[in-house]
Amino acid sequence: xxxxxxxxxxxxxxxxxxxxxxxxxxxxxxxxxxxxxxxxxxxxxxxxxxxxxxxxxxxxxxxxxxxxxxxxxxxxxxxxxxxxxxxxxxxxxxxxxxxxxxxxxxxxxxxxxxxxxxxxxxxxxxxxxxxxxxxxxxxxxxxxxxxxxxxxxxxxxxxxxxxxxxxxxxxxxxxxxxxxxxxxxxxxxxxxxxxxxxxxxxxxxxxxxxxxxxxxxxxxxxxxxxxxxxxxxxxxxxxxxxxxxxxxxxxxxxxxxxxxxxxxxxxxxxxxxxxxxxxxxxxxxxxxxxxxxxxxxxxxxxxxxxxxxxxxxxxxxxxxxxxxxxxxxxxxxxxxxxxxxxxxxxxxxxxxxxxxxxxxxxxxxxxxxxxxxxxxxxxxxxxxxxxxxxxxxxxxxxxxxxxxxxxxxxxxxxxxxxxxxxxxxxxxxxxxxxxxxxxxxxxxxxxxxxxxxxxxxxxxxxxxxxxxxxxxxxxxxxxxxxxxxxxxxxxxxxxxxxxxxxxxxxxxxxxxxxxxxxxxxxxxxxxxxxxxxxxxxxxxxxxxxxxxxxxxxxxxxxxxxxxxxxxxxxxxxxxxxxxxxxxxxxxxxxxxxxxxxxxxxxxxxxxxxxxxxxxxxxxxxxxxxxxxxxxxxxxxxxxxxxxxxxxxxxxxxxxxxxxxxxxxxxxxxxxxxxxxxxxxxxxxxxxxxxxxxxxxxxxxxxxxxxxxxxxx
Numbered sequence: 001x002x003x004x005x006x007x008x009x010x011x012x013x014x015x016x017x018x019x020x021x022x023x024x025x026x027x028x029x030x031x032x033x034x035x036x037x038x039x040x041x042x043x044x045x046x047x048x049x050x051x052x053x054x055x056x057x058x059x060x061x062x063x064x065x066x067x068x069x070x071x072x073x074x075x076x077x078x079x080x081x082x083x084x085x086x087x088x089x090x091x092x093x094x095x096x097x098x099x100x101x102x103x104x105x106x107x108x109x110x111x112x113x114x115x116x117x118x119x120x121x122x123x124x125x126x127x128x129x130x131x132x133x134x135x136x137x138x139x140x141x142x143x144x145x146x147x148x149x150x151x152x153x154x155x156x157x158x159x160x161x162x163x164x165x166x167x168x169x170x171x172x173x174x175x176x177x178x179x180x181x182x183x184x185x186x187x188x189x190x191x192x193x194x195x196x197x198x199x200x201x202x203x204x205x206x207x208x209x210x211x212x213x214x215x216x217x218x219x220x221x222x223x224x225x226x227x228x229x230x231x232x233x234x235x236x237x238x239x240x241x242x243x244x245x246x247x248x249x250x251x252x253x254x255x256x257x258x259x260x261x262x263x264x265x266x267x268x269x270x271x272x273x274x275x276x277x278x279x280x281x282x283x284x285x286x287x288x289x290x291x292x293x294x295x296x297x298x299x300x301x302x303x304x305x306x307x308x309x310x311x312x313x314x315x316x317x318x319x320x321x322x323x324x325x326x327x328x329x330x331x332x333x334x335x336x337x338x339x340x341x342x343x344x345x346x347x348x349x350x351x352x353x354x355x356x357x358x359x360x361x362x363x364x365x366x367x368x369x370x371x372x373x374x375x376x377x378x379x380x381x382x383x384x385x386x387x388x389x390x391x392x393x394x395x396x397x398x399x400x401x402x403x404x405x406x407x408x409x410x411x412x413x414x415x416x417x418x419x420x421x422x423x424x425x426x427x428x429x430x431x432x433x434x435x436x437x438x439x440x441x442x443x444x445x446x447x448x449x450x451x452x453x454x455x456x457x458x459x460x461x462x463x464x465x466x467x468x469x470x471x472x473x474x475x476x477x478x479x480x481x482x483x484x485x486x487x488x489x490x491x492x493x494x495x496x497x498x499x500x501x502x503x504x505x506x507x508x509x510x511x512x513x514x515x516x517x518x519x520x521x522x523x524x525x526x527x528x529x530x531x532x533x534x535x536x537x538x539x540x541x542x543x544x545x546x547x548x549x550x551x552x553x554x555x556x557x558x559x560x561x562x563x564x565x566x567x568x569x570x571x572x573x574x575x576x577x578x579x580x581x582x583x584x585x586x587x588x589x590x591x592x593x594x595x596x597x598x599x600x601x602x603x604x605x606x607x608x609x610x611x612x613x614x615x616x617x618x619x620x621x622x623x624x625x626x627x628x629x630x631x632x633x634x635x636x637x638x639x640x641x642x643x644x645x646x647x648x649x650x651x652x653x654x655x656x657x658x659x660x661x662x663x664x665x666x667x668x669x670x671x672x673x674x675x676x677x678x679x680x681x682x683x684x685x686x687x688x689x690x691x692x693x694x695x696x697x698x699x700x701x702x703x704x705x706x707x708x709x710x711x712x
Contacts, residue, residue: 007110011100014114015093018121021462022092024469025128026085028476030489030497030519032567032598035130036084037519038535043079043132044522045531047072051283053292057532057541059300060134061293062279063174067137080483080522084132091136095422096121098143102150102398103426106391107433111451116429118458119356122465123366123422126415134176135419141172145183146401146423150394158255162191166264170271177297179408179419185216186404190397191261196254206249213241221301221410229307232315233410239318240374241403243325247378248396251389296540301411306574308413314371321375328382338384342435346450348376349432352425353457365461366418373424374406380424380431384438395430398423429454481523496597497523499612500562503594503601507609509558512549514538514578514586515567529553538578546582554589557604561590566598 030036045056046065052058058065071077099120104113127136145168152161165187173180189209195202217234224230279289331337355368377399383392401423408420436450476488481501489497504511504524511526516535521528529552532545541549553559571578590602594611603609 010110010114011097011117014100014117015097017462017466018093018096018118019089021466021469022089022121022127023085024466024473025125026089026131027486028469028472028488028490029128030081030479030487030493031129032517032564033515033535034517034519035535036081036132037522038516038533039132039134040079040081040084041518041521041528041533042531043068047079050531051285051288052279053288054283054285055531057534057545058292059296059534059540060176061174062284062289063171063275064134064137064176066275066278078483079132081131081479081519082484082486085487088127088131088136091140092121092124092127095124095136095139095143098140098147099422099426102147103429105150106395106426106430109433109451111455112429112433115454115458116426118462119352119365119429120422120425122356122461123369123425124418125364125465126366126418130415133415135415138172138176138179139419139422141168141175142179142183142401142405142419143422144168145172146398149187149397149401153394153397154390159260162187162256162260162264163267165190166268167271170268174272174275174293177293179405182404182407183401185212186401187264190400191256191264193248194253195256195261197257202252202254205252206245209245210242213238213245217407217410220407223301224305224307224411227305227307229309230305230410232310233308235315236310236318236374237403237406239322240377240406243322243375244378244381244396244399244403246322246325246329247382248400249329251393251396305411306413307411308367308370308409308417310371314375317372318375321379325378338438341379341382342384342438344379345431345435346439348372348380349428349435349450349454352428353432353454356457356461364418366421369421369424370406370409370413370417373421373428374403377403377424377427380427384434388434388438391430391434395427399427402427479523482525483522484519492597496599499596500599500601503596503609503611504560504562506612507558508560510553510556511560511562512553513562513564514583515564515571517562517564520562529556529559536578538580538583541582543581546580546585550582550585550589553586557607559603560593561586561602563592563600563602564598565600 039058039060042056042058042060043065046052047069050056052062052065068079072079077083096117100113100115100117102113103116104110107113124136124139130136145165148164148168149161152158152164165183169180169183169187171180172183189212193205193209195205217237218225221230221234225234276289280286284292328337328341351372352365352368355365381392381395381399383389402421405420405423408416432450432454472490473488475490477491477494478485479487479489479494479497481498488494501520501523504520504526508524508526510529511521511524512529513520516533516537518528518533520526529549530545532541532549534540537546537549553561568578586602589604591605592600593603593607593609594601601611
């Protein structure tokens with residue numbers, strides 16, 4: 001078999017395996033904080049013709065929305081919970097494959113590329129938490145930028161690096177401005193270090209870049225520098241950047257001149273002006289465009305922060321690593337220093353591979369990469385001989401992009417950690433194989449052993465992840481809701497989401513949520529009060545926008561508000577207390593009507609609802625799925641397709657049940673046997689007043705199969 005055919009087949013098999021693993025994990029999870037639903041609802045509103053920022057709220061850039069609107073117009077694709085996961089999987093696989101191909105190019109080893117592809121995939125595992133968030137698309141764009149730059153260096157096309165990086169940086173800026181700014185910073189500083197010009201300017205270039213490395217985190221994090229975690233973040237970034245700058249300074253070449261800078265500037269301005277002009281033509285007001293693209297994101301760090309908690313070892317490693325880079329810059333070239341450097345590379349790789357097998361249940365791989373990767377970046381790319389310098393220069397570009405992208409973890413160190421650190425994986429694989437071959441040339445036969453260790457670590461990690469995916473599939477139940485036919489969360493979550501959604505579909509005209517959970521609007525097919533929606537709307541929306549929402553809710557007597565108690569409790573525990581005009585209005589003008597596990601349904605005072613699918617059959621009685629407020633139910637209707645409908649009189653008062661810590665009640669019915677209830681049976685809650693079945697029946701017909709009998 002020809003080498004190229006064999007390589008293509010190997011990559012095809014790996015991508016297929018990764019696709020199965022990713023699909024299993026993506027489609028068996030749903031995160032209640034629902035960044036996914038917020039972005040989906042915004043994109044859907046824009047695709048319907050509402051102008052971005054003027055008619056649709058978003059924190060993200062216009063090109064993100066234009067891309068999906070063009071995709072929708074060209075294909076008719078509907079953006080929902082299912083398609084969000086398919087798109088996310090495509091971006092995830094693309095970024096992982098590109099990182100693997102870079103590692104293969106640096107090492108000239110297929111196995112190194114495959115290992116890097118697997119480990120990059122695992123580093124981006126947080127993609128399963130936020131499908132359709134711009135982060136997955138941005139990761140692919142940053143991967144393309146890094147790959148394109150590495151492909152130009154050392155091939156005679158290096159002068160194209162400026163405008164190509166400017167192109168990708170502008171695209172990313174127009175999707176998420178802070179990430180694009182970090183890519184701009186990486187590209188501009190790289191060009192500055194290798195620019196032609198007066199000798200004085202060339203001598204000053206490293207010093208000016210060093211000042212930027214010192215100033216960048218201080219300016220970015222200035223509002224939170226009193227927090228120890230933020231100080232640690234700044235220290236790790238600056239020390240790591242300076243260490244890489246010292247290593248980078250040993251191989252500076254005057255490639256770029258004024259024309260390259262102008263070409264990069266023209267590329268960026270042309271694309272930026274074109275996109276902004278299109279947005280204005282589509283109805284966005286100039287002031288709203290400025291607010292949505294620039295001013296709003298600048299205020300975001302002051303609204304909500306969730307900083308990383310660095311281990312002490314990572315904090316100490318950064319200055320130690322900087323001292324090591326300074327020592328090596330003065331002692332490079334000796335056999336002792338090279339051998340020491342090779343052993344350090346092996347140690348760094350061993351730590352990464354050892355982390356792989358436990359990344360699902362201990363420190364996730366992305367956290368490990370974020371904590372220790374920046375300090376090790378210069379070490380991983382330092383050449384061990386003259387013949388390695390061409391590959392080392394390309395690796396330095398990847399490392400330089402990586403260092404700047406780690407700033408994504410501010411102000412919120414969530415999935416951003418993985419999105420900002422995935423490039424450390426191909427660097428680590430490159431350093432591992434480079435060190436093994438260097439030591440082999442000095443009499444230590446390590447290549448086969450190191451390849452086996454690295455391959456085994458990657459295989460074990462992927463196997464653990466794949467097994468976990470099948471376990472999730474086994475312990476799951478299909479949501480089977482509009483827009484979420486393929487999603488299968490755990491059974492408890494599925495039951496809760498289906499009950500909440502069905503009752504919203506039957507009883508709500510308008511649906512609003514605190515915090516924002518816009519997936520409920522997609523599943524229940526109910527509108528929001530306005531197109532200005534967000535998860536943390538209480539801190540992101542202006543008072544005028546909040547007042548408009550309040551008026552719309554007051555005007556709709558059928559409006560329902562879903563309150564997520566568990567998520568609100570999490571925010572309070574982390575020192576973030578929702579407040580504001582609309583928050584206070586909801587507390588004053590709406591009252592709780594029912595409690596379904598961790599969710600409360602609130603409506604206008606005096607409203608009485610007949611909630612459906614709110615009981616599960618249990619031996620000897622019924623177990624309530626909701627905690628009706630403020631009065632207990634007295635009866636329920638047992639509805640089975642093809643059979644007579646029975647009204648069941650419930651015990652009074654109900655007996656408390658602490659099942660799984662949920663607020664449920666058990667209603668004794670000794671004559672009811674769960675085994676006699678078919679899976680299609682539905683139990684419909686009735687309040688204290690008698691209701692005629694004829695009046696209820698029209699509302700019950702559209703409802704699909706409901707509560708299933710509980711296992712004895």
